[in-house]
Structures are given as C-alpha cells and as structure tokens.
Amino acid sequence: MPKSRNTSSMLAVYQLSTSEAFHRVAFSRNIGLLSAGEMDCLAASRAAIAGMGGVGGMHLVSLVRSGVGNFHLADFDVFEPVNINRQFGARVPDFGRPKLEVMIEQGLSINPFLNITPFPQGISPENMDAFLEGVDVVLDGLDFFQFDIRRELFKRAQARGIHVITAGPLGFSTALLVFAPGQMGFDQYFDIRDDLPKEDKILRFALGLAPWATHLKYMDTSRVDLKTCKGxxxxxxxxxxxxxxxxxxxxxxxxxxxxxxxPRYLQIDPYTAQFREGTLRGGNRNPLQRLKIRIARTMLIASASGPNGQPPESPAVQVASGQLPSQAIEYIISAGIQAPSGDNAQPWRFSRTEHGVNLYLEPKADQSFFNVRQIASTISCGAVLENMRLAATRLGLDTELSLLPEQNQPDLMSTMTFRHSGCESDPLEEHVWRRCTNRKLFLKHPIPAWMQERLRIEAATFEGVRLSLLTNRKDLRRLAGVVYKADRIRSEHRPLHEHFMNMVRFTPEQAEQERTGLPLKNLEAGIQGELFLKMTRSWKVMRIVNSLGMGRMAAFYAARGILNSGAAGLVSVNGDETRDFLRGGQALQRIWLAVDHLGLRMQPMTAITLFRLRWKLEGSQDFSPRHAKMLEKLWGDYQALFPELNLDSHSEIMLFRFGYGPAIRHRTWRQETSTLMHT
Known part of the structure; x- marks a missing residue:
C-alpha cells in the first residue's frame, strides 16, 4: 500500500523507511512473549477478516499490533451514528464513509507497510474463494444475524484446510469457538439443516456459541428481536x-x-466473574443442548404470539400544517392505550377533532370495589394523556392539554390539540411501548442515588406531585408487613375476588380474543400459583380456602415482592379533585417510563392505597367489621412510613416497588383503537 507524504516523512525522521527496520522497532516489545523468528512469520502471514464492524474492526487492530503483515478484508457497509457505542472505526467525521475504507486507513496508520486486499462488496458466494486464497486463518467479524453467508464461509474455509475463529460479544462477555480442518464442521457442531427456519438457525448458532449463557442474568432479552435482526x-x-x-x-x-x-468452547464474563471452559460433546446434538433449544424455541414462540413491547414505526407523514393526517392520530392514540389501568380494564374512549383528540373516561369498563368514584380510572386517563403527549413529540408536535373542559360532559377528561413545532422526540417516548408491570422478584441491590434523584425530578415536573421513596431494608420490611395485611383483606373480600377472577384470562386464546384483563402467565404465579388460581376461581372454594388459612398465599407473595426489591415509592398529589388525579396519573406514567428508561422493573402495589382512598371517601361501611378493625390499625403503620407526607390531606396516586430484575415474557393485550372510539 502506498504511504502518504506525512507518513513517509515521519518514518524518515525515525529512520524506519523500510519494512524490516519498522518491523524490528515497532514490534520489539512483543519479543519475550513471541520470538524474533515468530515475528518474522507473522509479518509474512495473511489473515482474512470478514466484517469491519464492532468485532471485525478490533480484530484488525489487534492483529496489526501483533505483527501480522497481510490481510484480506471484506465489508460493504458504512459507518453510522448507531455504530458509535462499539465499533472501533466509528467516529463522527467518518459517518457515511465505508467501514472498509476507514479501517484500512486505521491499519495503515499503525503499520504503513501492510499489504491489504480489500473486498468492498463484502463476501459473497461469488468472491469467497478469492477471499480465502492464500490465507493462514479466517476471523469471523460478521454481524450476528448474517447466518447464511457465515455458514458458507465456514464450510468453504474448512474445505480449503483453513482454521476459522469466531468470538461473539454477549452482554459484557465473550464466547470463543475455533473450527479446525478435519474436525467438527459448522453444520455438525451447530446441528444445522437446510430445511430449518431462519429463526431456528440463529437460535442454534446462539446456543452453540455460548453453551453457558451467563449474559442472560443481566441482559434485557426483550431488546433482542430476531425478526428485525437487532440486539x-x-x-x-x-x-x-x-x-x-x-x-x-x-x-x-x-x-x-x-x-x-x-467441540471445545471458552467463555469469559467479567461482569459475573465467570470463566467457562469445556467440551460440548456432539455440539448442539448433545441432549442437554437439545433441551435448551426446545425450551428457547418455546419461549420465542410464546413471545412472538403476543404483545412484544416493540415500538412501532412512526408514520412517515407531513404534519406541518393543516389537518392532522389520520396516520398521525392513529399513532398517537395507539401510544395512549399502552397506559396502565386497573386489571387492564382499559377504561378510555377517544374521538378525533380537526387538530387533535378528545379523551373520555368509560365508567362501565371498571366498576370494581377498588375503583371508588372512578378515581383509579381517572388516574389511568392521566397516564393515557402523558403517553399521547410523548408520542406527539416523535412526530414533531407540541401538545396543548385542556383538562375537564366542559362541565356538562363529566366523562370528557381532556381535549388535546397538536401543533407542529419541529420539536425533538422525548427520550421517554420509546418506553411508552416497552413499559409493563413486572411481577417477578427483583434484586435487593440498592437503587443508586442518581437514579432516585432522576425519578424525583420527573415527579416534580407536575405541580403538586410528590414522589416518596423507601430505600433502606428496615423500611421495606415494615412496608412488607403493611402490604401483607392489606392483601389478606383483598383475598378475603368477595367482590374483589370475583372481579379479579373475571379479569384473569386463563388461556392464551381467551386473552388474545378479549384483549383486556390479565393473561394468566402475566401474573408470574408459577405452576403452583396458577393451579391455585384455577382452583379458587369460585368464591365458594375461595371462602373454604380462606377458612383454612391458605388464602394468605396471595398476601405472602405480595409481601415477598416488597422484600425482593431495591426500593418502593409512593406517588401522591396535593389535592383531591378530578384534575388532581389526572395530573397525578400523568406524573405516575412519566415516573414509570423513567424507571424503564433506567433499566429497572416496576410493579404497582395498589391494595393499600385504594383501600385507604375508599376509607377516606366512603368511610368504613363498605368493609366487614373485622376488616375495618384491621385497616384502622394499619393506617398508623402506613402513615409512619411516610412521615414527610400528611396522607389525610394528600391523595395517593400509587404505591409501587421497583428494582433490578429480569424482563417478563408475557405482556397484556390492548384493544384495537377502532373499538375504543367514543360514540
């Protein structure tokens, strides 16, 4: 490769104008780990690297600095902003430039005497033989999802007697495999057949690459999308x-x-401090691997068959002037209905206007004991408003909200008017689609102070709203006791039990058909818990179970959830008017979205707050004497947890627990926007 004038001048200054002189000085510190003769061998060797992205680009730099002197390099792509986080050659000045061109420059800036043969169209069946001609080793730097061309590369290299090395970035870890001539081939190790679906092939590649998936302990698998090939x-x-x-x-x-x-493999995960080395006898045909593949496939099918939390493509429409296109309104309403609601009742209706949307509360959707005076549904409507406002920013729209605009229409919660301003999308907008209730157990690891402060800032965005946090283990244990007692009452209360059972969808088919309520798997009850729920659907059975003391199981699970969390929070608002609860609902949703943005999980713990709300508004008359006595004793313990709040003058919006934890696989459904239009 020709050297630039500046490079030649610099080499002359240091008297390194020949490759021998340069090689002797530049790689002198390798001696002691590599011999002088081995350095000569490396200088004459040729490595082929397929792909110049996150892994391939670093392969090139590592081998150049090790002393390898000749390369076949292939890549067809260009650098983009999304590459910044991991790809060696991704710099702002090089956006839009071919990765291959940039990385050749990088290699030559390290060793100007390199001999590089470029393959700017990437590798293909047509040029693969030329790519492999005369090389000593192949390094796989292809994108994880480029399966077919990877498979062909490995097969042809083995046929030519060339070693192929693949190492995959998995979370904070890596997994390494080496394929040698005369040993197990790609298809044999990964158990690949031509008739397998693409998703199955990628799944087998992933599980064979990392037999011990240490990264799954901390990776948000909901961010892996096999269909769009992103992760x-x-x-x-x-x-x-x-x-x-x-x-x-x-x-x-x-x-x-x-x-x-x-079938030897090597995995290193510095995050979990794990080192895994072993032999996967039979490759993916190993009985344990077959079981893993079967389980993983079942999980993928389950996640693909229901809501997946993936943000949809925003409509490519012009909304700078005139009436908003229907696609824009549809997108904004779709975002709105991703909001939480009591038992996923979805108590909202919408109507379109020339420049916006009207939001209505639908009282018939939720008439449960918890939804006293429709306040829980009002809070949910506030969350809908925040979702829609955020979605509008993705389309460059500002939102003007008018709460409770007409006294003669008490169910009209708000009118929303959208104006084009060219504003940037709010960072929380994508979490509108990803946010969910997570009932899994979380880590007890404390929530960092900076995260706590971020959540308080989000709450303070709304006038009169306050976020109170419980972060030490002593307070969480006290809260667990309060939650346990409240949930005992919940399981012993017939109207609440019957309403809850009416909202549980016991089969996936029922959940998809009705598109409201809670899919059984979403409750994260486990096999025993699911059997318990099915057995106690009838109040007659539940009453017997309660008399035997077994009904406390639900209360135990609620308390255990608090104990297995990093923190708990209470959102409250200074006021008790409808507009206060709407504003509180907006704040709650923004806090919840920020929790998701921070990579945390969250579960509402609503029994205690909604019991207290009914008690404040209706008194104790709706509770049995025994339950009223229990609650009266409970209020003091509850108030003591939040000494900075006067719970008699502040209105609670929601109590929740949150922390680090795994993602859920079974999400709740939403109705089609067409069925939620106001008539």
Missing part, C-alpha cells in the same frame, strides 16, 4: 472478543500448542 452489544465485549480471537489466530499462524477446536 444489544457493548464495546467492552467486542474488545474481549478481539483479545481471545487474536490470541487463537496467533496460535494457529505460529503453530503453537494448546489449540482447542470445537
């Missing part, structure tokens, strides 16, 4: 990949001992 990846993992792959490449080129081709 999370970190720079630190790409660097680990390069370190392991380059080490094995040197071992192959130099013929050093210790090479461990498949």
């Amino acid at each position: 999370p990846s970190l720079n630190v993992a790409c660097q680990l990949c390069s370190a392991l792959a380059a080490t094995e490449a040197l071992r192959v080129i130099l013929g050093r001992p210790g090479l461990k081709p498949v």
